[in-house]
Amino acid sequence: MKWFIFCIATIFTFNAHAAEDNFAFETPAQRAQFLSLTAELRCPMCQNQNIADSDAMIAHDMRRKVYTLLKQGKSEQEVIDYMKARYGDFVHYQPPVTPATMWLWAAPVLFVIIAFIFIIRRRPNSQPEDMAAKLAKADKMLEQERE
Amino acid sequence: MKKAPLVIIPLLLFSLLVVFLFKGLFSDPRELDSQANGKPVPAFSLPDLMQPDITYTAESLKGRVTLLNVWGVWCVTCAVEMPYLTALKEQQNVNIVGLYFDQDLDPDFGTKTLSRVQQEVTDMLARYGNPYAFNIFDVYRDTSLDLGVTGAPEHFLIDANGIIRMHHIGDINERVWTNKVGPMYKKLVEESQAEKVAAI
Numbered sequence: 103m104k105w106f107i108f109c110i111a112t113i114f115t116f117n118a119h120a121a122e123d124n125f126a127f128e129t130p131a132q133r134a135q136f137l138s139l140t141a142e143l144r145c146p147m148c149q150n151q152n153i154a155d156s157d158a159m160i161a162h163d164m165r166r167k168v169y170t171l172l173k174q175g176k177s178e179q180e181v182i183d184y185m186k187a188r189y190g191d192f193v194h195y196q197p198p199v200t201p202a203t204m205w206l207w208a209a210p211v212l213f214v215i216i217a218f219i220f221i222i223r224r225r226p227n228s229q230p231e232d233m234a235a236k237l238a239k240a241d242k243m244l245e246q247e248r249e
Numbered sequence: 250m251k252k253a254p255l256v257i258i259p260l261l262l263f264s265l266l267v268v269f270l271f272k273g274l275f276s277d278p279r280e281l282d283s284q285a286n287g288k289p290v291p292a293f294s295l296p297d298l299m300q301p302d303i304t305y306t307a308e309s310l311k312g313r314v315t316l317l318n319v320w321g322v323w324c325v326t327c328a329v330e331m332p333y334l335t336a337l338k339e340q341q342n343v344n345i346v347g348l349y350f351d352q353d354l355d356p357d358f359g360t361k362t363l364s365r366v367q368q369e370v371t372d373m374l375a376r377y378g379n380p381y382a383f384n385i386f387d388v389y390r391d392t393s394l395d396l397g398v399t400g401a402p403e404h405f406l407i408d409a410n411g412i413i414r415m416h417h418i419g420d421i422n423e424r425v426w427t428n429k430v431g432p433m434y435k436k437l438v439e440e441s442q443a444e445k446v447a448a449i
Contacts, residue, residue: 146399159352160399163390188397190284 125169132172139168139181142195152195283416284397290411291395298349298384299367305385310346310407314437316430317405318381319348319393322369324401328377330420335378337426343434347384350393350401406433409441 127133140154147158153165164185171181185193197203290307297303310317318334320327337343351366370384387393396405399418406415415433417425 146397158400159390160394163394167394186284188284188395189399190282190397192282 125165127172135178136169136172139172139178140165143168143182143185144193144195146189146193283418285405285413285416288413290405290407290413291392293385293387293392293395295385295387295392298347298370298386301363301386305383307411311411312409313344314409314434314441315407316343316345316434317348317407318345319350319396319398319403319405320401321350321352322366322373323352326420327402328373330402330422331373331377331380333422333426334380337421338380344382345380347381348387348392348396349384350387350390404430406430406437408437409444 125136127136137154141152143153143164145151145153145156145158145161145164147160148156151161153161153168167184168181171184176184182194191198197206199207290310292307294304294306297305316337318327322328334343334345338345349370351361374381385392396413397416402420404415404417404421405413406417408414414437415430417430419425421430
């Protein structure tokens with residue numbers, strides 16, 4: 103139970119941190135949009151953080167830009183496209199499906215399929231034969247030793 | 250010997266993995282494919298850093314091949330490359346324009362005055378040399394964002410028609426100039442001269 107409370111508390115402190123910039127929103131929906139956008143946009147400077155977590159100047163500026171764009175009534179997709187036009191696909195944590203990135207989805211599926219084929223093809227019927235042959239061989243060796 | 254091909258599979262997978270990881274050792278995660286390449290300089294209207302009554306627009310960068318240098322006094326690497334840039338300007342007559350932005354100057358809470366920024370810039374240029382034809386002051390850092398700047402120093406090679414032809418992240422030193430930026434610069438200069446000749 104203590105752990106549970108601790109985890110919940112951690113989640114809430116994280117949220118408080120993300121919102122430290124003090125942006126004022128007209129509607130709760132807009133605020134939710136802002137939080138989700140800053141969580142899924144990636145900071146180009148400190149590369150493994152989203153712009154909500156990062157304290158780099160560029161992340162500050164991007165948060166401010168997201169805020170301004172939302173205030174102007176832009177949709178989430180429009181904000182994402184705006185950032186992509188400047189920083190490339192890199193800036194969004196959800197990569198687009200292109201010939202190069204297709205493998206991210208295809209590779210695990212292919213792996214499972216190939217593994218399945220492999221398992222099915224490895225029929226167990228070869229085993230008894232082998233065992234019989236081995237036994238025969240062992241018997242032969244025993245007999246040889248006896249002689 | 251029917252099983253031989255199966256034994257090769259793990260070996261093959263392993264060698265593929267080794268090749269993949271080995272390549273990864275030498276890849277630079279900072280190298281992003283810049284979106285600015287091949288596009289015209291985004292529209293802006295910004296003041297001169299030293300004389301705020303002068304306003305520059307994207308048009309101000311046309312007519313000559315320009316090396317746009319994004320910098321600030323707070324940036325250590327910028328100070329390191331400054332003497333080299335100054336040498337480039339003096340020896341090869343490279344047209345270097347600064348796009349200056351300040352880190353402490355928060356657009357929402359103006360804590361730092363313009364005169365203080367100017368004083369810091371004057372001090373720094375006096376110490377390391379002044380490579381700039383002029384400095385554009387990106388007050389709200391909007392233009393940097395439009396250019397896809399991630400930090401400082403960054404450089405843009407802009408041809409005489411105002412099209413961005415190269416985006417270089419990081420400093421310019423002798424090695425970078427000889428191998429990467431310099432050849433492109435010379436190519437652009439030749440292009441613009443050819444165009445001028447054709448116009449006559």
